[in-house]
Amino acid sequence: DWSDDKKVRYVNDYIVRHTTYKLKSKESPYTPYSILFNGEGVCEGYALTAYLLLQAAGVDIRYISGHAGGGLHAWNMVKLEGQWYHLDTTWNDPIPNRPDEVQEDYLLVSDQTLSKDHTWNKKQYPQTAQNDY
Template sequence: MKKIITAIILLASIIGIYIYKETIVSYVVDNFIFKKVIVIQEANDYKTNNVYLYVKETDNFFIESKQDFLNTFYTVLNNGWEEFSFYCHENYILCEDEIRDLSSTNTTLSNINNFVHPYNSYKQLYLSIDESGKITVIIDKLYTEQEIIRANNEVDYVLKNYTNDSMSLEEKIKAIHDYIVDTTEYDSLGADLVGNYNVVTVGNYKSHKALGPIETKKALCGGYTDYMALFLHKLGIKNYKVASEKHVWNLLYLNDNWYHLDLTWDDPVTNDMNYKEQNKYKFFLIDTNTLEKYETNQHVYDKTIYLEAN
């Protein structure tokens, strides 16, 4: 009798294993062979708690849609993580295709980069995916620790000497705007090098980031914008950078409205001082309707990404 019962149990087990073999194999692979573990790190000092329409913080690191990808990359960058691994959900069949697309074009990731503090933005970002569906992202930051210390000291100096507690936020923004425009020159040589794709040489000038206006007093649009963003973050003003095909500028939230702020275009390249003075505030805290009336070909941005500007 015992042998019959044992045989029945064995037969039932075999049938069960056969019926649920895919589930069992998946469980063994996920939990023993390729255990899917998410390691959450502490955020650095430059994480923001801002909420945006295009991307948001997430705690779901098993990707099931393209939006999950966007939110995950934003979370990684916003927290200042230098390496992070997450996974494709088994039901998301387009996951690997999305990874390849993001790796090859890089445009989407560059746009997400604009929503984080400059110190958490990347210079290079590396993506890889293994046979278990684990995606690993490695971040090479745009700013070194030494550059951050240098920039923070300069920001504190300018705020102490060019603003005061009696000023409104708008007055402080104007004072900082004037300081940057008055002490910085557009780096025309650097712009030519960028046009010729000689970005390594441009990097030596540092004109594409805040160290340009600080150290050499020369800047490309990225330098003007990053430097201004440091002050906006320091003042607790919600902001991010808006990018068109060949340009970038600030967008900030003030008095319940979103405004464009473009220091590059408020510092035109000319020896005519009267012209410079007349155009010094043309792009200072303007709304989108005003921006579009100027009809410049440098301010045509993707309205499906920078939604707050609409």
């Protein structure tokens, strides 16, 4: 019975609190398996985990690939109340790892906000709402 925005916040917080950003993982760091069972991974794993969990929860979600921080990067877009927003669970996870802390700088943000430090082929993805959620 949760609203979609509550589902998005819950999944974001769960992934961030239970995951350490780590390239040298016990399993492939690019998979939801590594995130959910080993608590470690990289952006692709974070984004695919959010995708699977939110899709199962009935939230309209997309997987996005682009660039951020000087390299390849992956994150998501979610649709709330008829508008699209970006969700970057990786960049919401503080480094060094602090399991009790969740950042929300990249939670439900607009194209304009995300464009400050992320790039992607905007023609391939829906345009977001004008303002952050």
